[in-house]
Amino acid sequence: MGKTSKDKRDIYYRQAKEEGWRARSAFKLLHVDEAYGILNGVQRAVDLCAAPGSWSQVLSRKLYDTCQTDDEKAAVKIIAVDLQAMAPIRGVIQLQGDITKQSTAEAIIGHFGDNKEDKAQLVVCDGAPDVTGVHEMDEYMQHQLLVAALSIATCVLETGGTFVAKIFKGNATWLLSSQMKIFFKKFDIYKPPSSRPSSIEAFVVCSDFCLPTGYIPQVINTARDDIRILAQKTGSEVNRKLVPFIACGDLGELNEEDDRDTEKPNDEAQYAYDVVMSDAFYPPEFKEIVKQVYEEQLQIS
Structure with missing residues (x-):
């Protein structure tokens, strides 16, 4: 054969x-x-x-x-x-x-x-x-x-x-x-x-x-966990800044056809460029993207 x-x-x-x-x-x-x-x-x-x-x-x-x-x-x-x-x-x-x-x-x-x-x-x-x-x-x-x-x-x-x-x-x-x-x-x-x-x-x-200074390792499941709540459980400010970016998040709250009750943005919320997150941990090209996102958020608010 x-x-x-x-x-x-x-x-x-x-x-x-x-x-x-x-x-x-x-x-x-x-x-x-x-x-x-x-x-x-x-x-x-x-x-x-x-x-x-x-x-x-x-x-x-x-x-x-x-x-x-x-x-x-x-x-x-x-x-x-x-x-x-x-x-x-x-x-x-x-x-x-x-x-x-x-x-x-x-x-x-x-x-x-x-x-x-x-x-x-x-x-x-x-x-x-x-x-x-x-x-x-x-x-x-x-x-x-x-x-x-x-x-x-x-x-x-x-x-x-x-x-x-x-x-x-x-x-x-x-x-x-x-x-x-x-x-x-x-x-x-x-x-x-x-x-x-x-x-x-x-x-x-x-x-x-090498773990970023102050970061506490977490087991992340984006399909199961609310990453914003998960990041806050450790009490680490570094986790709160990094974990949502690691998990990529989703655009569920931006879907106009979604009938679920979602938290409305605060008109008085102040958006600021986070130099710790961007400069310390991200490459220059990604830093520019982050800055653009914050500028867009500022215009929307």
Whole structure:
């Protein structure tokens, strides 16, 4: 019997079968590592949206199987999380749950302490929502999944840690870039050779993690939480300024056809340009956009 058309056109599919990877996507993480060295010196890692487990296999082979002694293996901690159950992988602790839920996020955070020696050094996420075929909807859902992964990363990553996640490239990519730069000194968008040219996917590669001064990490779910109330719960002024931008928010209150009771704007409200938010955490091009928004708000009021 001849080979299938899929075998003929995809060298990475065949290579994954030959090398024992659960999916061809293993090469995406391997290529990211080749380009950026994200696995160098890593002992503690989190794999979000891990099923079927190809990225966890890469972490296991690179971090766990290379250890020479039992003490070295004991120091390795790999946490894999997904809604679906996976077959066991050497050196990998599996959690079954939805990363957008508070209970799942708390279970992940529970595996890492407050000391730097206990924090994760790497968080990866190759997850994607069920594709609808409507690009704008798929892009939006993917970005919300990315926000959930990022919020977990801010809770478990050590200073200087790395975050890698799938992204669907689109009109909002520039906004996500600005958001990532709040927490990471280095940011890049990379499309590995193993990613099909026809695919809109790419990967954000964020390194040198550093929380803004005064920011308190939060688990964010924009579909469930009112982000304005969520940001106020910590009592941090920095959270109140940053969290709504991280989650992108929505325009529900601006919909004239919405019959729900919404808070009316105060005619005496004073709008001011926030130099702390814009200058300290955002790049120059985003600062100009923020200033324009405040000027428009001032004209409306």
